[in-house]
Amino acid sequence: xxxxxxxxxxxxxxxxxxxxxxxxxxxxxxxxxxxxxxxxxxxxxxxxxxxxxxxxxxxxxxxxxxxxxxxxxxxxxxxxxxxxxxxxxxxxxxxxxxxxxxxxxxxxxxxxxxxxxxxxxxxxxxxxxxxxxxxxxxxxxxxxxxxxxxxxxxxxxxxxxxxxxxxxxxxxxxxxxxxxxxxxxxxxxxxxxxxxxxxxxxxx
Numbered sequence: 477x478x479x480x481x482x483x484x485x486x487x488x489x490x491x492x493x494x495x496x497x498x499x500x501x502x503x504x505x506x507x508x509x510x511x512x513x514x515x516x517x518x519x520x521x522x523x524x525x526x527x528x529x530x531x532x533x534x535x536x537x538x539x540x541x542x543x544x545x546x547x548x549x550x551x552x553x554x555x556x557x558x559x560x561x562x563x564x565x566x567x568x569x570x571x572x573x574x575x576x577x578x579x580x581x582x583x584x585x586x587x588x589x590x591x592x593x594x595x596x597x598x599x600x601x602x603x604x605x606x607x608x609x610x611x612x613x614x615x616x617x618x619x620x621x622x623x624x625x626x627x628x629x630x631x632x633x634x635x636x637x638x639x640x641x642x643x644x645x646x647x648x649x650x651x652x653x654x655x656x657x658x659x660x661x662x663x664x665x666x667x668x669x670x671x672x673x674x675x676x677x678x679x680x
Contacts, residue, residue, distance in 0.1 A: 510580075510658045510660065511575055511577055513654070513658070514575060514582055514651075514654060514655065514658075514660070515575070517650060517651065517654050518571065518573060518651070521568055521571075521647050521648075521650055521651070523568055523569065524565050524566070524567050524568070524569075525565060525566045525568060525640070525643050525644055525647055526563050526564070526565040527563065527564045527565070527636060527639050527640035527643055528561065528562070528563050529561075529562045529563075529564075529631070529634065529636040530559070530560070530561055530562070531558075531559075531560045531562060531627055531630050531631070531634075532557075532558065532559050532560070533557075533558050533626065533627075533630075534555065534556070534557050534558070535555075535556055535558070535622075535626070536553060536554070536555050536556070537553060537554050537555075537556055537615070537618075537619050537622070538551070538552070538553040539551070539552050539553070539609070539615060539618075540552070540609065541609055543608050543609075548608075550606040550607075550608040550609030551604075551605075551606055551609060552603075552604060552605035552606060552609045552610070552611060552615070553602075553603075553604050553605075554600050554601070554602060554603040554604070554611070554619075555600070555601040555602045556598055556599070556600055556601075556619060556623070557598070557599045557601065558596055558597070558598055558599075558623050558626075558627075559596070559597045559599075560594055560595060560596040560597065560623075560627055561594075561595045562592065562593065562594050562595070562627065562631060562636065563592070563593045564590050564591070564592050564631075564636055564637055564639075564640035565590065565591050565593070565640070566587070566588060566590055566591070566640070566643075566644050567588050567591065568587075568588070568644075568647060570588040571584065571586070571587055571588070572584075572585040572586040573585055579661075580658075580659065580660040580661060581660065581661045581662070581663055582651060582655050582660060582661070582662050582663070583663050583664075583666075584648075584651070584662070584663065584664040584665070585665070586665075587644075587648075587664075587680050590637065590640055590641075590644075592628075592631065594624060594627055594628075594631075596620070596623055596624070596627065598619065598620070598623065641680070644680065645675060645676055645680075648675060649672055649675055652669055652671075652672060652675055653672075664678055664680075665678075
C-alpha cells in the first residue's frame with residue numbers, strides 16, 4: 477500500500493514539476509515573441525514622417541548708401557516674388573528606446589525634433605540700381621536671409637507644425653495600441669502613457 481501511495485505522490489510531483497517547467501518555458505517564449513513584435517513595430521514606424529506646405533509672398537528689397545562724403549545717396553531696389561515649398565519632418569528611425577522584459581514596459585527615451593526644410597524659388601522684378609550702388613552677391617544673400625526669416629515666421633503662424641505633430645502622434649499611438657494589447661505598459665520620458673488621450677497630452 478505504501479508503495480502505491482508513494483508511487484502516486486511521486487507521479488504527481490513529476491507531473492506538477494513538468495507542468496511548471498513547461499509553463500515557465502511557454503512564458504519565456506511568449507515574452508520573447510512579444511519583445512520581437514514590439515521591436516518590429518518600432519522598426520516599421522521608424523520612417524520619415526513628412527508634412528508639406530506651400531507659401532508665397534511678394535516684397536520689395538531696398539538698399540542705399542552714402543557716397544561722395546555723404547553728399548549723395550545711391551539707391552537700389554528690387555521686387556522679389558517668393559514661392560516656397562516647405563516640409564516639416566520627423567525621422568523616427570532616430571527614436572531612442574529601451575525594452576524592460578521583466579516588467580513588460582516599453583520605455584521611449586527620446587523622440588527626434590522636427591526638421592524644417594525650406595526650398596524657395598525667387599524671381600526678381602523691377603530691379604533698379606544707381607551706378608554707384610549696383611547689385612552684388614551680398615545683396616542676393618541678404619535677400620535670401622530676409623526671405624528665410626519671413627517664411628519661418630509664416631510657418632510658426634500656420635498650422636503646418638501642428639499638423640506635423642498630429643501625424644507624429646498618430647505614428648506613436650501604434651506603440652500604445654500594441655503594448656496595451658500585449659498586456660505591456662508604455663512610458664515616455666519616465667511618464668506612463670495610460671491612454672491615447674494621455675499620449676496626446678505629452679510634451680514631446
